[in-house]
Amino acid sequence: MKKIYKYGLLLLALGFLGYHSVYFKKLSAVRAQAGAEFDFQAYADSIYYQGMLKNDRAVGLPALLAAVRTDADGAFEQYGNRLGIGNSAYFMVSCAGEIAEITADEIRLVTDEAGPVSINTRYIFGNALRDASGLVKLTDFKTNAEFNRVSEALNALIRTKVIPPVVQQLRAGDRIEVTGAVKLSKKTPEHPEIVITPAQIKPE
Amino acid sequence: MNITFNNQLLRRSQSLIALFLLCALIALLSDKFLTATNLWNVLRQISVNVCIAVGMTLVVLMAGIDLSVGSVLAFSGAVCAGLIKYGFAFESLDLFVGFTVLGGILGAMLVGLLLGLFNGWVITKFVVPPFVATLAMLTIARGMTMLYTQGIPVSNLGPELEYIGSGWLLGIPVPVWISLIVVLVFVFISRRTAFGRYIYAIGGNEKVAFLSGININRIKLAVYGLAGMLAAVGGVMVTARLNSAQPNAGMTYELDAIAAVVIGGTSLSGGVGSVTGTVIGAAIIGVLNNGLVLLNVSPFWQQVAKGVVILLAVIIDKMNRKEA
Numbered sequence: 001m002k003k004i005y006k007y008g009l010l011l012l013a014l015g016f017l018g019y020h021s022v023y024f025k026k027l028s029a030v031r032a033q034a035g036a037e038f039d040f041q042a043y044a045d046s047i048y049y050q051g052m053l054k055n056d057r058a059v060g061l062p063a064l065l066a067a068v069r070t071d072a073d074g075a076f077e078q079y080g081n082r083l084g085i086g087n088s089a090y091f092m093v094s095c096a097g098e099i100a101e102i103t104a105d106e107i108r109l110v111t112d113e114a115g116p117v118s119i120n121t122r123y124i125f126g127n128a129l130r131d132a133s134g135l136v137k138l139t140d141f142k143t144n145a146e147f148n149r150v151s152e153a154l155n156a157l158i159r160t161k162v163i164p165p166v167v168q169q170l171r172a173g174d175r176i177e178v179t180g181a182v183k184l185s186k187k188t189p190e191h192p193e194i195v196i197t198p199a200q201i202k203p204e
Numbered sequence: 205m206n207i208t209f210n211n212q213l214l215r216r217s218q219s220l221i222a223l224f225l226l227c228a229l230i231a232l233l234s235d236k237f238l239t240a241t242n243l244w245n246v247l248r249q250i251s252v253n254v255c256i257a258v259g260m261t262l263v264v265l266m267a268g269i270d271l272s273v274g275s276v277l278a279f280s281g282a283v284c285a286g287l288i289k290y291g292f293a294f295e296s297l298d299l300f301v302g303f304t305v306l307g308g309i310l311g312a313m314l315v316g317l318l319l320g321l322f323n324g325w326v327i328t329k330f331v332v333p334p335f336v337a338t339l340a341m342l343t344i345a346r347g348m349t350m351l352y353t354q355g356i357p358v359s360n361l362g363p364e365l366e367y368i369g370s371g372w373l374l375g376i377p378v379p380v381w382i383s384l385i386v387v388l389v390f391v392f393i394s395r396r397t398a399f400g401r402y403i404y405a406i407g408g409n410e411k412v413a414f415l416s417g418i419n420i421n422r423i424k425l426a427v428y429g430l431a432g433m434l435a436a437v438g439g440v441m442v443t444a445r446l447n448s449a450q451p452n453a454g455m456t457y458e459l460d461a462i463a464a465v466v467i468g469g470t471s472l473s474g475g476v477g478s479v480t481g482t483v484i485g486a487a488i489i490g491v492l493n494n495g496l497v498l499l500n501v502s503p504f505w506q507q508v509a510k511g512v513v514i515l516l517a518v519i520i521d522k523m524n525r526k527e528a
Contacts (some may be wrong), residue, residue: 017306017310020304020306020307021303021304021306021310021311022301022302022303022304023301023303023304024299024301024302025299025300025302025303026296026298026299026300027293027297027298027299027300028294029300030293030300030302055296122355123355123356124373125356125357129290140442145362145363145447148359148360149360152359196432197400203515
């Protein structure tokens with residue numbers, strides 16, 4: 001008899017947990033609802049194709065590094081973009097050079113005037129592109145989470161649609177032009193390792 | 205007689221005394237250490253390690269080891285995030301199965317439990333040394349995390365989950381509540397239940413435990429299962445704190461957990477130790493990390509310091525056992 005109570009209670013507990021853990025909906029209804037909500041991917045697409053690729057915000061990487069070395073505050077003010085306070089800022093840069101190596105994660109590029117740089121081709125995350133572009137404002141969104149979803153959608157677009165087809169065609173020794181975001185800090189004006197989060201890679 | 209009792213008491217309180225001395229030293233060197241904000245931060249930071257280390261304590265008490273907890277943490281955290289964010293879609297049935305935060309947490313704990321049980325099964329069924337079996341799981345679970353997430357963080361999981369990692373309840377951070385509950389439950393289990401006594405018996409002398417009728421394989425299976433489940437609790441806490449499941453979460457967490465267990469006085473050869481000791485061990489590591497950061501010590505030196513503390517703990521433990 002005791003066993004019946006024990007298993008009965010266990011079943012009740014499982015039922016309670018299950019009821020509060022899982023919900024079922026029509027897939028079509030879920031998709032319709034998602035479509036009716038703000039479409040972050042469409043927004044990111046428009047930012048990328050209508051804004052990022054068309055504006056002339058990108059500064060030449062050699063010129064930027066030289067400016068940072070001579071007058072970091074001025075260079076950060078003129079070219080950089082940051083949301084809060086701090087020593088770091090994001091910059092939209094462009095440079096050209098010869099590919100030294102292509103790995104699963106990155107392209108090692110020997111640039112014409114700015115030395116070697118790495119271009120992330122696989123792990124494109126964070127807010128570098130959104131913030132460097134200067135096209136998206138925090139005040140346009142109700143919450144930080146929504147603001148971050150723009151980054152997520154923008155990164156997904158570049159990571160899955162923009163970069164892979166170009167990278168597939170490239171080989172070591174090819175010359176390319178790259179436009180993308182870099183993060184620089186006033187604390188380290190020499191910046192021994194430049195990592196570019198690409199917005200666009202074009203074979204020359 | 206009285207001297208022997210005092211010596212025993214001193215030996216048992218060694219890690220607690222070390223914690224107090226460490227706190228006093230850091231408080232003397234940094235005026236920020238004893239501020240409420242900093243102390244809450246320390247408690248919040250150690251809460252994940254406490255959960256994992258409690259599971260590790262049970263394993264080590266049985267003279268075992270579980271190197272997979274960091275990877276299990278990452279995989280279960282990813283499963284939690286994936287369930288909450290994506291659910292399951294069945295195209296042919298026009299059905300979407302979604303998961304609430306509770307569903308995600310339970311799913312993660314189930315995954316942790318299953319991976320832990322798998323560890324236990326391999327160890328008991330094929331008599332594989334725990335070090336090797338759990339080392340294999342370390343790689344398997346990390347690989348599964350990468351496959352599940354495609355190496356990409358699963359982010360923006362909503363404010364409800366975020367509350368578990370960053371929220372406050374009755375003036376105490378939620379992760380601290382979680383670790384407190386875990387500690388209380390497992391102090392009770394290890395001290396007041398037959399299951400707890402069996403763990404000590406197996407660690408003390410496995411042959412004798414077997415001859416006295418304890419189902420050793422079943423206890424081992426359960427302990428590894430629990431260790432996996434507690435790693436999953438840690439995984440949920442990490443995911444909640446970041447509001448994002450990171451594929452490389454939990455790297456080297458197993459080392460911090462083992463360090464907490466050893467510093468807390470649990471013998472790596474099994475049979476001796478306690479959950480409360482492990483909590484003190486985790487606190488020592490947390491305070492040490494925090495103190496070194498407050499004192500602007502280089503991260504490289506921080507690693508050296510942590511290693512020295514672990515070494516000292518093991519040497520002192522060995523000396524104590526010789527004396528006893």
